[in-house]
Amino acid sequence: MDRRQFLKFGSFVTVSVASGAGLSACGGSSAAPGSDLPPASGAWKFPQSVASGDPRADSIMLWTRAVPASADNVAAATGSDSAIRLVVTAVDNSSSLGGAVALSGATVADVTLPLQVKYDNTVRHKLTGLTAGTTYYYQFIAGDNRSNVGRFKTAPAAEADVSQLQFAYMTCQDWSVNHWGAMSSIAGENLDFIVHLGDYIYETVGDSFQLGAVESRHDALVLPDGAFKSGTSGAKYATTLADYRYLYKKYRTDSRLQALHERFAFIAIWDDHEFSDDAWQDAQTYDGSFNADGSDLHQSGRRRNANQAWFEYMPADVDFDTASTGFQNIKIYRDFQFGKLMQLVMTDERLYRADHVIPESSINPATGQALGRIGSRYLVPQDLFNTVEAQKMAGATTIGLEPLATVSMLGTTQRQWWMDKMKAATATWKLWGNEVSLLRMGLNGVDAIATLLALNAVPTIAASIGSTAAAVGGNFPLASAIVAAATAGAAAAVAQAGAGAIMQAYAASASAPEAQVGAGVKAGLTVAQATIAVAAYSRVYIAASGVVAATPAALAGAGAQTIAFGYIKPDIQAKKIESPFVAASGKKAQLAPFFTRFLLNCDQWDGYNSERKALMAHLKTNSIGNVVAITGDIHAFFAGTVSDDFDAAGGGTPVMVDLVSAGISSDSFFSYLRDAASALGDIATLVAYPLAIPVTGLGTLNISIDLLDYTMGKAAPTVASLAEQVRVQVRGALAAKGLPEAQLDATTGAVLAGLQANSDFSVSLLALAQQLSGLGNNPWIKHLNTDAQGYTLVTLTAGKMVAQFKQVNKLVGASAPASVVARVTTATVTAGSAAIIVS
Structure with a gap:
């Protein structure tokens, strides 16, 4: 970071150089960044603990938030600016993780940092001059108190021979539904770092999809300001800087999320909910939220608030310009090198994207009302999409723009950056931190x-x-x-x-x-x-x-x-x-x-098909291999190949692989589609099959069998595999009936055995699932589980990439399950081949 950049950020982002004998501050000055402020004194606390991010071979971004011990954990900071200390060592302090005992061993950094009320008492400090491939421990000190100990590992040197990397990627952690037990499981993994693919927070409170069961340790969220989504009651959404800051603060009070940040450096990108659901640029897309002329409602101020809160609370080494008057005042797309083994390219698929090809404000001729979500983003007739996309591209050319300008997700500048990075990459593997799935998800x-x-x-x-x-x-x-x-x-x-x-x-x-x-x-x-x-x-x-x-x-x-x-x-x-x-x-x-061909989700890359084809053509033309996208957003596990043109004969030529992870806690893609399809009569059978299962002593378990998987292309089941598919749902339903966790697995096994002997299940339902599988939709999808929560663990070597999709169990009463991981499905990609083996 040069001195001009430092001055542009005021004194918020500080930078220093590590050494055995001390530090030099930002820009080479001999004064420490916070030396002109009085030191914090008395009793303090770190309610959001500590965090690190963007590990490079020689640097890391470190974060904390400190407030007086008497202050509310999530209230806006008040009082006067002060200074706190940061201490860093390379000596092993692993036994101190999870606690606030003082770091032991020689320090490589001991620096005073500014704690400023106008940034809500958050601290972002970039430490440079570090040694590649090294584990460090750090701790902040405010007044009489120390933060919990944090740990991070720097990336290997660019030219280093790296035998293996192991990391987890995660997404979609809604505070208000289900549980965060998956985070406890991730904390126990042996990782080099964590990739977060967005939806770190959810901007809405009390929305329809957030009204299901949730663990008791997650109390109700209360936005400081908030705006009603509809009318003067019901769900609210974050709109002010205070609202967005509150959400990050509240989410980060959970000790399980804190433990992840304390133990591993994050490489994070945002998706939509860090600003607004299915957003594009500064436009919100809530149903019915349009201007008088029918255009989408643009909220530049709200977008800037969301940008700033993300910048303040995420330890990411990115550019943010507070002096800019526009909403594109932050650039978060960036890349990372991990020796000769991996190049990781992270993209921003919200801030520069064009409107959905068929806008939400388009009028449905059957009702005279705006389309809203259905028809513009979900279940879109493919012929209509193709026609409108072609018209928009032709229109862009007519007014002197590049053809993709009006149908782009990345925007012209970022797209070229992505192409350049992929072409120049020398690492064996090129991984793409990608928010929304690249896989064609169609339905005949x-x-x-x-x-x-x-x-x-x-x-x-x-x-x-x-x-x-x-x-x-x-x-x-x-x-x-x-x-x-x-x-x-x-x-x-x-x-x-x-x-x-x-x-x-x-x-x-x-x-x-x-x-x-x-x-x-x-x-x-x-x-x-x-x-x-x-x-x-x-x-x-x-x-x-x-x-x-x-x-x-x-x-x-x-x-x-x-x-x-x-x-x-x-x-x-x-x-x-x-x-x-x-x-x-x-x-x-x-x-x-319904007598046509549909695209299920045009908020993802299916809705930006021509740009996807341009990206895939770039990979194919330049013989860029071993490209794998790690993806979030859709609240489901998918593994499949991405073709140069899905509409070509045979589905085109596979060029790369997409591995999609389910959300940590957000309700599943299946549950959303099930609820939306329930009003469509027979069509609902393509998604769900209701099944009532009597259980002696407990009453009836009412579950919904996930048929969406088979409609979308899952292999035809046997009776045994169909029963295994519903294991997590049955276990969750038994837990909801109050069965103790110690009895859940045995009882679940007995219920599944009984199901296989039931003709409604083993004959009628089995035949239905087999027929839906026989539709032959989306043959490039090799694995899918649309009714799941969990995360993905990646082990990368020169010869192969192994991704373990870890699905978690449901709530037990009002708590996360003690037995967190329910099943593991493994997707293996062998170097030199755009193909997947699933086991």
């Missing part, structure tokens, strides 16, 4: 509706097979063939005659389906009618001939599924809204809007 609405209507038809068809079998002497194969032909449009007499002919042909030549179809056609059926009748007859005949005799219900069900998925589904896929089966459902008008 035609196939989905065809599957749903076919499923809905199964019970009716099964009943028809049952009654027909009674009329033909209990012959279920024959009854199935009759019903199949009739479902395909044959008159009753023709269906009976054709089915009888098929039965005779089957008896004569069971291995020659073409002969059976021919017999049916000769008896008056069309080829299509005969084909489905033969398929139904054969399926049920084989089921009836098994070693263990199938029940009549099972035979009828086998025939019904064959007819539904062998004829009804293909008919709807081919004819779409004009299929007679759509009309027969009685829901033609309701289903009509």
